[in-house]
Amino acid sequence: MVRYDFDVVVVGAGHAGTEAALAAARTGASVALLTTNLDTVAQMSCNPAIGGVAKGQIVREIDALGGAMGRAIDATGIQFRMLNRRKGSAMHGPRAQADKHAYQHEVKRLVEEQPNLALRQEVVEDILFESCGDRLRVVGVQVRGDACYYAGAVVLTTGTFLQALLHLGESQTPGGRAGEGTTAGISAALARMGLRIARFKTGTPPRLNSRTIDFSRTELQPGDDVPQPFSFLHDSLDVVQLPCWITYTNQQVHDVIRANLHRAPMYSGQIKSSGPRYCPSIEDKVVRFADKTRHQIFLEPEGRNTCEVYANGIPTSLPRDVQELMIRHIPGLENAQIMRYGYAVEYDFCPPDQLWPSLESKTVAGLFLAGQINGTTGYEEAAAQGLVAGANAALLLQGKDPLVLSRDQAYIGVLVDDLVTRSVDEPYRMFTSRAEYRLLLRHDNADRRLTPLARGLGLVDDSRWQAFESKAAAIAQTLQILNDHRVQGVPMARVIKRPEVEWADVLRWVPALEGTPAVVAEQVLADLKYSGYVARQQTQVDRQQRLSAKRIPRDFDFRSIRHLRAEAREKLSRVQPQDLAQATRISGITPADIALIMAHLDGRG
Numbered sequence: 008m009v010r011y012d013f014d015v016v017v018v019g020a021g022h023a024g025t026e027a028a029l030a031a032a033r034t035g036a037s038v039a040l041l042t043t044n045l046d047t048v049a050q051m052s053c054n055p056a057i058g059g060v061a062k063g064q065i066v067r068e069i070d071a072l073g074g075a076m077g078r079a080i081d082a083t084g085i086q087f088r089m090l091n092r093r094k095g096s097a098m099h100g101p102r103a104q105a106d107k108h109a110y111q112h113e114v115k116r117l118v119e120e121q122p123n124l125a126l127r128q129e130v131v132e133d134i135l136f137e138s139c140g141d142r143l144r145v146v147g148v149q150v151r152g153d154a155c156y157y158a159g160a161v162v163l164t165t166g167t168f169l170q171a172l173l174h175l176g177e178s179q180t181p182g183g184r185a186g187e188g189t190t191a192g193i194s195a196a197l198a199r200m201g202l203r204i205a206r207f208k209t210g211t212p213p214r215l216n217s218r219t220i221d222f223s224r225t226e227l228q229p230g231d232d233v234p235q236p237f238s239f240l241h242d243s244l245d246v247v248q249l250p251c252w253i254t255y256t257n258q259q260v261h262d263v264i265r266a267n268l269h270r271a272p273m274y275s276g277q278i279k280s281s282g283p284r285y286c287p288s289i290e291d292k293v294v295r296f297a298d299k300t301r302h303q304i305f306l307e308p309e310g311r312n313t314c315e316v317y318a319n320g321i322p323t324s325l326p327r328d329v330q331e332l333m334i335r336h337i338p339g340l341e342n343a344q345i346m347r348y349g350y351a352v353e354y355d356f357c358p359p360d361q362l363w364p365s366l367e368s369k370t371v372a373g374l375f376l377a378g379q380i381n382g383t384t385g386y387e388e389a390a391a392q393g394l395v396a397g398a399n400a401a402l403l404l405q406g407k408d409p410l411v412l413s414r415d416q417a418y419i420g421v422l423v424d425d426l427v428t429r430s431v432d433e434p435y436r437m438f439t440s441r442a443e444y445r446l447l448l449r450h451d452n453a454d455r456r457l458t459p460l461a462r463g464l465g466l467v468d469d470s471r472w473q474a475f476e477s478k479a480a481a482i483a484q485t486l487q488i489l490n491d492h493r494v495q496g497v498p499m500a501r502v503i504k505r506p507e508v509e510w511a512d513v514l515r516w517v518p519a520l521e522g523t524p525a526v527v528a529e530q531v532l533a534d535l536k537y538s539g540y541v542a543r544q545q546t547q548v549d550r551q552q553r554l555s556a557k558r559i560p561r562d563f564d565f566r567s568i569r570h571l572r573a574e575a576r577e578k579l580s581r582v583q584p585q586d587l588a589q590a591t592r593i594s595g596i597t598p599a600d601i602a603l604i605m606a607h608l609d610g611r612g
């Protein structure tokens with residue numbers, strides 16, 4: 008056996024693994040990032056796009072914490088749009104189409120250039136662990152070809168690859184993604200360590216050749232006139248944007264699907280696991296929304312140097328001939344050539360209530376899990392968890408407190424808290440409706456919420472910190488000017504709160520502010536206009552924080568509380584909430600249960 012030693016080993020260089028390895032390395036840990044194939048680093052398995060409503064906010068948070076995703080999409084986007092622009096800024100969601108291959112190369116380059124980080128092509132086949140008191144402790148991984156990587160912490164980010172099975176019509180092939188193999192060994196190792204494993208499925212639509220699409224029969228969807236960057240390091244983007252296109256299914260398409268449902272793996276019983284309800288296959292949509300006469304399809308280019316077009320809206324695992332037949336009836340696609348058929352994948356995941364909020368396993372010290380392996384779906388959700396897990400793997404070894412973001416601090420806090428507190432019964436994706444403090448968690452203020460914290464943990468370098476500080480100083484100075492300047496005796500800062508007042512009006516009254524950078528003006532306007540609502544949300548946050556201050560020791564025995572209901576005991580023992588606020592969020596836990604725990608903690612129970 009060849010032996011290698013690192014502080015942290017990350018398994019899998021997808022969206023979670025790359026952010027995990029980068030974050031751990033930024034804090035100074037020596038990191039090995041091991042992945043099956045160096046040509047698939049940060050590959051977009053499905054949609055060639057980053058961001059969207061709630062997901063875009065996550066990308067901005069990843070960037071504010073020093074992560075790579077925002078910079079990579081800024082460098083490789085081919086179309087940028089701010090979704091929900093007509094709604095309030097808490098609902099704005101930045102989204103961009105990516106040049107799929109360019110995006111991969113950009114992330115790979117950022118990983119390759121990161122000091123302390125070794126990217127290696129290796130297939131991990133086993134996890135090495137030992138007993139440590141009444142717990143287990145991870146010590147490394149074994150890779151194919153008689154080599155072991157030893158480390159104080161291991162982060163698993165193996166995506167859809169664990170015991171994965173691809174479905175295309177009646178055919179089933181082992182594999183985590185079309186054209187790739189599956190991962191054996193890791194599921195068995197997790198089970199040996201006592202972790203529960205379950206199974207999910209997800210699917211992807213066909214890719215078409217743009218040369219064979221009649222775009223004149225579709226609707227044009229251009230990008231924004233002024234594309235907005237994802238990364239706080241970029242003031243603007245100089246990019247030539249490509250259009251997307253919209254078409255629709257119709258009754259004929261639906262008839263083809265209905266006539267062939269018995270051949271759909273979802274309906275024939277071939278696929279047994281559940282998939283994302285909010286991102287259904289086209290066969291599922293036709294059955295569940297039987298009265299709908301058409302479904303929208305976005306035709307999205309996969310890059311600048313390819314004819315491949317992603318048919319967003321019709322994920323399917325129907326057989327090849329049915330996919331061909333469906334396409335023939337769709338306006339603009341009558342003669343379209345399918346380059347890759349749609350398919351579904353079933354895979355193992357670990358229900359995430361087995362993790363602490365640091366994303367470390369409760370039963371195996373030093374073992375962290377992030378991404379699709381935790382039952383989530385989406386690149387942004389995966390990358391966010393990767394950053395948290397990677398940072399915490401390094402912080403654990405440095406004897407420091409973990410990075411745990413609260414629900415009022417970040418969508419990433421909502422994501423991790425939902426996972427570890429409520430677990431998942433279908434692939435989890437982020438929605439704005441999951442966040443109770445949406446006005447606080449705007450995409451525009453992600454740096455102000457998170458960059459100072461990240462700086463304290465060593466996740467943010469000097470150049471980002473300097474950019475942040477000068478922006479913060481400019482915001483403070485602008486606010487001061489607005490407080491000092493009066494219009495008919497009223498401070499300008501108060502005048503701005505009127506809904507009809509825009510920045511152009513401000514400049515007419517206060518010409519000294521001419522030349523204020525757009526990002527500064529945006530923050531000042533948002534701060535002043537939302538101040539009343541934000542103060543109200545802050546009162547709710549303060550109330551929750553009082554409950555969060557009631558810490559529950561890690562080894563607390565909920566079974567020792569007399570009069571606690573059996574169901575509450577079982578759930579609390581499984582989740583092991585770390586404070587009273589988290590206990591209130593466990594489904595099925597009642598105010599009466601909380602009162603009993605509180606009395607017990609106060610020594611009155």
Ligand SMILES: Cc1cc2nc3c(=O)[nH]c(=O)nc-3n(C[C@H](O)[C@H](O)[C@H](O)COP(=O)(O)OP(=O)(O)OC[C@H]3O[C@@H](n4cnc5c(N)ncnc54)[C@H](O)[C@@H]3O)c2cc1C
Binds near residue numbers: 385
């Ligand atoms: C068919 C399909 C459809 C999807 N549909 C959607 C969708 O509609 N919407 C959506 O948001 N998301 C979708 N996704 C999910 C999206 O791709 C994932 O959420 C995201 O890529 C997860 O990121 P990850 O880092 O957890 O895993 P991945 O991106 O899958 O990366 C895992 C990495 O681990 C590596 N790896 C695995 N096993 C080993 C091993 N033993 N040793 C070394 N390396 C290993 C792999 O090579 C890969 O690089 C889909 C995925 C697939 C495959």
